[in-house]
Amino acid sequence: MQHDHASRPAHRWKVLAAGVAANAAFSVAFSGIPMTAVLMRSGYGLDNATLGLVLGLMGLGIAVSELPWGLLTDRWGDRPVLLTGLGATALALIAMALFAAPSPRHVPGLGWLCGGLLLVGLLGGSVNGASGRAVMSWFAEGERGLAMSIRQTAVPLGGGIGALVLPAVALHFGFAAIYGLLAALCAISALLAWAWICEPPAAPLPSGAKGGADEQRDEPLRDARIWRIVAGIGILCAPQFAVLSFGTVFLHDFGHAGLAAISTTMVAVQIGAMAMRVWSGRWTDRRRNRPTYLRACSALSVLLFALLGGVALASEGSVGDSAALRFALILLLAACGVCVSAWHGVAYTELATLSGAARAGTALGMANTSVFAVCFLTPLAIPHLLTLQGWPLVWFAAAACALVALPLLVPPVPRRQAQAKASNAALSRST
Helix, strand or coil, X not given: CCCHHHHCCCHHHHHHHHHXXXXXXXXXXXXXXXXXXHHHHHHCCCCHHHHHHHHHHHHHHHHHHHHHHHHHHHHHCHHHHHHHHHHHHHHHHHHHHHHCCCECCECCCHHHHHHHHHHHHHHHCHHHHHHHHHHHHHCCHHHHHHHHHHHHCHHHHHXXXXXXXXXXXXXXXXXXXXXXXXXXXHHHHHHHHHHHCCCCCCCCCXXXXXXXXXHCCCCHHHCHHHHHHHHHHHHHHHHHHHHHHHHHHHHHHHCCCCHHHHHHHHHHHHHHHHHXXXXXXXHHHHHCCHHHHHHHHHHHHHHHHHHHHHHHHHCCCCHHHCHHHHHHHHHHHHHHHHHCCCCHHHHHHHHHHHHCHHHHHHHHHHHHHHHHHHHHHHHHHHHHXXXXXXXXXXXXXXXXXXXXXXXXXXXXXXXXXXXXXXXXXXHHHHC
């Protein structure tokens, strides 16, 4: 669908706003529900292992559906996929409010909760690739880092809203209210997509986007460089999901922190991630140094998670007696969460640039399949790591994942491309 006002250059910001709204609405569900982990554990009568399975199922649904949704986006367009996915996700959440919410008189079977979260993930997987392709189609190379990073702020924005609102809603109104609220957010974002998302005009954008070059790119599924970055993105998400899925449990069980302190910490993580994503997108657009930035984020994540593991190891059994130690753990966890969440917009821009805007839906679908497969596996693995050696092992394993991801996120550049880049850089300096 092509709106009359779509020919205006300023319309691309409405497209971006609709993409942010769609991602934020789904992120409130995806990132916010784990913020209620302590209340979910008691409300549904779960142990840690079952809790890990439940928290991972939405990620499994997203992982399974991301690539098909991405392929459909490249074939059908952004708008039909977003409207279908968001509308169906809202209906699935309404069904959860009716059949999968515990009450003082009745706790639904585990199958209802697991099936509902899996279905929400399968349907919500439509959001990421479609909104990313829309941004890549409407913005030119010099703006894409900023635009994609702004779009990626929707994930911590939604997570921050979820951390701030959902635990209180669950505590005072129950999980049925949570699922109903999430359904309403998805419906509102679907309305914005209907109003603003459309295909860009055929003429080049004012900033000089080159659609023809995009059309000539190789199929992402056959590009080894894209697969390498996809693997790096997924692996580096493991420590991020460790913080998002079990960070509240860590602060409650190990750090003996109260609900207010836990919620404040997780909100701070999401706000910090939002700020860093916007800044990093703009900074790397100006300096054209996305690989260097990705390398720095990975290395710093290794150091921070190793430090958190070391402090947890040194303080086992003594946190409850020391407010200062508890505060140090909170600060370290927040720093880890911000650092390991700051790079997404830059990495997705690099990936989509390699694939070309016309194939961005497929490439982003590949990345999100990797991301949410890891999202499913991480909560499943953490209870087993806790059984082996406790929280220090969890955070040391997170540091190891960041270390493995570091070389994958920055694939080697073919020699001819490297020489061409060096020549262009020398020419730009001379002029």
